Each structure stands twice: as structure tokens, then as C-alpha cells.
Amino acid sequence: MTKVICFANNKGGSGKSTTCASIAYAFATAGKRVLLIDGDMQLNLTLSYFSEDKALEIASGDKNLYMAIKEQKPLTDYIYQTDYEGVDIIPSSTLMSSVEFELFSKWQREFILRKMLKPVIESAVYDYVLIDAPPTLGCWVMNILCASDRIVLPVEASPWGLFGLANMFEFIGQVQELSPTLELLGVAVTKVDARKNYFKQTMETLRETEGIRVFDSVIHLDSSVEWAQDNSKPVGSYKKSSRRALEYKALADEILEIY
Numbered sequence: 001m002t003k004v005i006c007f008a009n010n011k012g013g014s015g016k017s018t019t020c021a022s023i024a025y026a027f028a029t030a031g032k033r034v035l036l037i038d039g040d041m042q043l044n045l046t047l048s049y050f051s052e053d054k055a056l057e058i059a060s061g062d063k064n065l066y067m068a069i070k071e072q073k074p075l076t077d078y079i080y081q082t083d084y085e086g087v088d089i090i091p092s093s094t095l096m097s098s099v100e101f102e103l104f105s106k107w108q109r110e111f112i113l114r115k116m117l118k119p120v121i122e123s124a125v126y127d128y129v130l131i132d133a134p135p136t137l138g139c140w141v142m143n144i145l146c147a148s149d150r151i152v153l154p155v156e157a158s159p160w161g162l163f164g165l166a167n168m169f170e171f172i173g174q175v176q177e178l179s180p181t182l183e184l185l186g187v188a189v190t191k192v193d194a195r196k197n198y199f200k201q202t203m204e205t206l207r208e209t210e211g212i213r214v215f216d217s218v219i220h221l222d223s224s225v226e227w228a229q230d231n232s233k234p235v236g237s238y239k240k241s242s243r244r245a246l247e248y249k250a251l252a253d254e255i256l257e258i259y
């Protein structure tokens with residue numbers, strides 16, 4: 001059975017795209033077959049696997065996520081291979097800026113992505129579909145959540161990282177009324193600055209929050225993440241034994257253990 005996990009949080013810069021790209025690579029190195037879906041017009045997930053030129057070429061062509069939604073076609077026709085065995089991707093487009101408009105007039109508009117994803121799941125080619133969500137809480141993110149079985153919520157270890165989480169939990173609750181099998185898999189704490197002890201407070205606050213799992217593996221801030229992104233590579237593949245690569249591997253192992 002193909003499992004669908006999305007990486008969502010309406011706070012921008014919380015590490016969704018970095019975590020989604022890095023977990024995909026770590027899953028693939030653990031022998032899993034992964035399909036990535038870039039749900040954000042900022043193309044950050046696409047840029048983690050493709051050069052800027054290639055990402056922009058795909059974004060302006062007719063084989064990307066936006067065109068699939070516009071045509072309501074099965075997503076099986078929109079898949080690209082990456083340079084990494086076990087990781088395929090459906091790239092995004094800058095035109096995703098008007099996705100809310102596209103969805104507005106469609107029948108059962110919260111379930112468009114779920115329907116388009118069905119042939120991918122039925123093909124049983126992938127162990128996991130990982131979806132990178134944009135930092136919004138509209139109909140499109142509702143589509144992403146309705147198409148997912150589980151949510152990973154990346155949270156930046158900062159005061160503003162925690163602010164607004166209540167809105168996210170409320171939103172998840174609303175989507176669960178439409179899609180009762182959807183569950184929050186866990187909160188992943190990212191961008192931890194080892195020099196600041198605010199991190200401890202973040203962890204305590206999160207662990208005191210009832211009904212949520214906080215992953216033990218946290219991701220520290222490090223320029224190797226930006227270097228990997230500058231080279232269009234997922235974190236784990238850029239410097240295989242870097243601390244960040246190992247942290248993402250540990251987080252991936254934790255996720256694989258429970259789901």
C-alpha cells in the first residue's frame with residue numbers, strides 16, 4: 001500500500017520543503033520508492049532535485065502539477081525521474097499562484113488532488129508519496145491534506161515558530177471532518193540553533209501539548225543545508241556524513257518505524 005504523507009505548516013520558513021526533500025532521499029537510501037509532489041509555487045522542492053534552469057523550463061511547460069490540476073488529469077502522466085534511484089517527482093509551477101482560482105469552480109473541490117492521485121496509488125509503484133505544502137490554509141492545502149494519510153508538521157525552534165500552531169491544529173481538525181482517516185504523524189523541530197537555549201523551551205512547550213507526538217530527532221541550523229540547496233541536491237546526498245544528513249536520516253528512521 002502506498003502511504004501518503006504531507007509536510008504542512010502555514011508558517012513560512014519552518015523547514016517544510018527542506019524536510020520533505022531530505023526525508024525523500026533518506027527513505028530512498030533505506031530502499032523505499034518515493035514520489036515527491038511539489039505543491040508550492042515557490043518550486044523549492046523541485047529545486048532540491050533539479051537545477052534552476054530545468055525547474056523553470058518545467059514550470060513554464062505543460063507537464064507540471066499546475067497543468068495536471070487545470071486539466072484534472074491522472075498524476076501518473078506528470079512524473080519525472082530524478083538523478084536518485086527511488087525518488088521521482090511531480091514538479092510545481094509558478095502558475096500555482098492561481099490554483100485557488102482553478103479549484104474554486106470545480107465539483108467537490110477539496111478532493112481534486114485525491115482523485116488525481118488515485119491512479120498513482122493503485123499502480124502500487126511507490127511505497128510513499130510525500131507532498132510539500134505551501135504556507136497557506138486555503139482550499140489547495142485542504143486538497144493536500146485530504147489526499148494525505150498523515151501529516152508531518154515541521155516547526156522552527158523559535159518563538160514565532162510556535163505562534164500560530166493552534167491555527168494549524170484547528171485547520172487539521174476541520175479537514176479531519178472531511179477526511180476522518182487523516183492523522184498528525186508528528187511535529188519535527190527544525191532549524192535549531194545550538195547556541196541558544198530557546199530550543200529547550202520549544203521542546204518543553206511542544207511536549208506539554210496534549211495529543212501530539214514530537215519526534216526525538218531534531219534538525220540543527222547549518223550552512224550545509226543552504227550549500228546543498230544551492231547545488232540542487234537533497235541534504236543527505238550533498239555531504240553524506242554531515243551532521244545534518246545524519247539528523248535527517250535519524251528523523252526518517254523514526255518516521256519509518258511508526259508509519
Ligand SMILES: Nc1ncnc2c1ncn2[C@@H]1O[C@H](COP(=O)(O)OP(=O)(O)O)[C@@H](O)[C@H]1O
Pocket residue numbers: 011012013014015016017018019044135190191192219220221222223225226229244
Ligand atoms: N537546518 C537548516 N539549517 C540552515 N538553514 C535551513 C535549515 N533548514 C531550512 N533552512 C533554510 O530556511 C529557509 C526555509 O526553509 P524551507 O525548507 O524552505 O521552509 P518552508 O518550506 O517551510 O518555507 C530556507 O532558506 C532554507 O535554506
Ligand SMILES: [Mg+2]
Pocket residue numbers: 016017018040042044132133134
Ligand atoms: Mg516550502
